[in-house]
Amino acid sequence: MYINRLAILCNDPVFSEKSQALAARLAVPLYDKVDKFTPEDFFLTYRDDCLKLIDKELLKKGGLMVDIQPRQGEQRSWPAPKEGALAQAIGRKTKTVIDATTGWAQDSLHIFRMGYDVRCIERSAIMLELLGDAFRRLEQLDWVKRLDLSAPILMRGNAIELLTQLTDKPDCIYLDPMFPAKRKKSALPKKSMLILRDLLGDDMDKQALFDAAMQATAKKVVVKSPSYAEPLGGKPAQSFKSKLLRYDVYIK
Ligand SMILES: C[S@@+](CC[C@H](N)C(=O)[O-])C[C@H]1O[C@@H](n2cnc3c(N)ncnc32)[C@H](O)[C@@H]1O
Structure with a gap:
């Protein structure tokens, strides 16, 4: 808290x-x-x-905000090409995605820029304030206005409950809960993620979140995890690896 x-x-x-x-x-x-x-x-x-x-x-430096700019090297077009491990895990047939662990929204925004229809869930009141501000700024970007796009819908609360109340099931539910850090170089070295861990702690209910996501999805659940972590839902149907991370795909 x-x-x-x-x-x-x-x-x-x-x-x-x-x-x-x-x-x-x-x-x-x-x-x-x-x-x-x-x-x-x-x-x-x-x-x-x-x-x-x-x-x-x-205190003397700039502080951290939700970064709404495309990642380095990401094409500045919309939709951006569906490339890389995250895109492969979400898949070309997927249209609608719910990111149930939005955090700093770097994954949500990447998914948004690839042209998927994204909704975002977050339960931390602090992150919700930062996200609300970021999505307001996103809608002011020239390219977002030109294409008449709206920022992802932001849903407030615990995804374990919110996912049971959905009236329209998404093709894919995306999960990136906080895993316990390893001392060695891990997948979360960024200051923004260290602060998040310090403020919010590990997500101890991630197993229940995975179960709720499997119930609520129409087609698949994608779980991002550090490469050292055990798969959250047992053996995945597919797994896509990037440097220090893994995207495990579970088919409904
Ligand atoms: C590791 S961060 C996600 C980082 C994010 N993928 C990004 O690109 O910035 C995990 C976030 O998920 C949120 N979260 C975890 N479990 C949740 C739940 N059951 N319901 C809603 N939010 C949850 C946490 O509050 C935290 O902000």
């Missing part, structure tokens, strides 16, 4: 109303300055027209 660990920082009066509303929504303190003696470890702050998450180490 983030209570006692998170506060809102507003050091620009332009954002004071938005910051007050955010502090009220999350029921956390609002400060106009913070330093190493501030009791909380993490701060949400509006900077450069976007919402950012900073920890005490990053």
Whole structure:
């Protein structure tokens, strides 16, 4: 839980109303300055027209926001070519995808850019704020406006419950829960993922999430996991590997 660990920082009066509303929504303190003696470890702050998450180490730096730009080397067209292990796992016949563990949305946005119809589920109130801000920014991008696209629908809550309430089953449910880290070089070395792990901890209910996803999908479930982890649903029908990761595919 983030209570006692998170506060809102507003050091620009332009954002004071938005910051007050955010502090009220999350029921956390609002400060106009913070330093190493501030009791909380993490701060949400509006900077450069976007919402950012900073920890005490990053106070002087830019902070982390949900990155909506295409990954390096990804073609700037829409739909982007369906290439790589993730695209192979999701498959060419798939049209609709639910990402049930959206996090920083890097996978959701990659899937969106490949032209799939994506819905996103997230349960962390902090991530939901960052995602809401990111999807607002996404809809302002020239190419998104030109193509008259809407940002993925963001569903708030525990996917284990939300997936049982779906009225239209997606072709594919995508899962990337937090696995316990290994000391050695692992698949989650990025600062953004380290912060997420520190804030939210491992997803201890991932087995129940997998079971709910298998029930709720029309065709398949794809699970991303570090290469050292045991497959979440037993032996997968197919497995696609990239450097430190694996995408395990389970067919309904
Ligand atoms: C490892 S991160 C996902 C990273 C993401 N694939 C990306 O590209 O940024 C896992 C995220 O899934 C969310 N999550 C895990 N289990 C969930 C559940 N049962 N319902 C909703 N969200 C869940 C966590 O809150 C966390 O933000």
